[in-house]
Amino acid sequence: MLKSTPKYVNLLIAALVLFSSSVFAQDTSDQDTSSTGGTLTFPDPSNYSLEVIFDPISGNYLVYKKIGDVLLPIPEVWTTDQYRQYMYDQAESDYFGSKSALLNASGDNPRDDAGLVPQLQTGNEALGKVFGSDLVEIRPQGMAEIRFGGRYQYVENPGIPVRNQKTFAFDFGQRIQMNVKGTIGDRLDLGINYDTEASFAFDNQMKLNFEGEEDDIVKRLEMGNINMPINSSLITGAQSLFGLKGQFQFGNTMVTTVFSEQR
Incomplete structure (x- = not known):
């Protein structure tokens, strides 16, 4: 004969089940709130x-x-x-x-005026005395294109020997457009403009310019593409020259010399 479970035991079990359900629901609610809420991050002292x-x-x-x-x-x-x-x-x-x-x-971006090659400070005192500063800066710009390929040709002509009907040859091509500007100190400027597809030779320019100070004998030295204008109607100056040009001052006398060839 089975004994019936006392009534107070059933009530105790039901109370425990309800309490466990309420605790689980409370934990779930807390987890959802923490997952959707934000966090505050303070910097270290x-x-x-x-x-x-x-x-x-x-x-x-x-x-x-x-x-x-x-x-x-x-x-x-x-x-x-x-x-x-x-x-x-x-x-x-x-x-x-x-x-x-x-x-x-x-207040400015230091890379706005920077070139491909960074500025170089040599620390050479002799270079600083001649050019006013030992700072060297070179700014290259342009593009270089190199083409490489092969060309195969077959000519079916009975009048040509069989071994000469098929020919193969390599095909090379290049194109360079280059513009270089550079300075050495405060007195020497460098400018190069080169294009392999230029129509004329004088379109490719290269010039090296040195500027002297007010009390120097050497006022200006130019090397590369130069010209020699003359303020006279009897003798005309020469243009499109390539060589060396110098301007010197001896007291109140200015002397200009040119060693060049005309292009």
């Missing part, structure tokens, strides 16, 4: 830093948190990969931080 110590026994890195001069006693343990990633992130942050500070300080 200025006196907060990390001190990393290498442990040769375990081969890991012990990372201590430091606030001011107080070192927290319990460190974090980093592997070699974690420490390498931390150093990479620090270097990247410092690099972009320095570039941002430079941009904010100048």
Whole structure:
């Protein structure tokens, strides 16, 4: 004969089931709220830093948190990969931080006027005395195109020997458009303009120009494509010259010399 379960036991079981259901519903509600809510991230204080110590026994890195001069006693343990990633992130942050500070300080982008080849400061005192400065800057611009291929030709002509009916030859081609501007110090300028498809030879220009100071005997030196204008109706000047031209001053006398060929 089975004994019936007491009534108060059934009531106790029902109460436990209801309590468990309410707790589960409360936990689910809390999880949903936390997943949809946002988080606030505050920057580290200025006196907060990390001190990393290498442990040769375990081969890991012990990372201590430091606030001011107080070192927290319990460190974090980093592997070699974690420490390498931390150093990479620090270097990247410092690099972009320095570039941002430079941009904010100048107000202009320092790369706007930069050429393909960066400025070079030689530190040579003799170069600075001759050209006014030891700063060398070269700005190349242009394009270069190289074509490479082959040409196969078959001519079915009974009057031509069989071995000469089939021909193969390589086909090469190039095109260069180049414009170079450069300076050495404050007195020497370089300009080159070259195009392989120029119609005339004088379209390709190359000029080296040196400017002297007010008290120098050498006032100007030009090398490359030059001209010699003459302010006279009896003798006409020459144009499209290639060579060397110099202007010198001896007291109140100006002397101009030209060594060149006409193109």
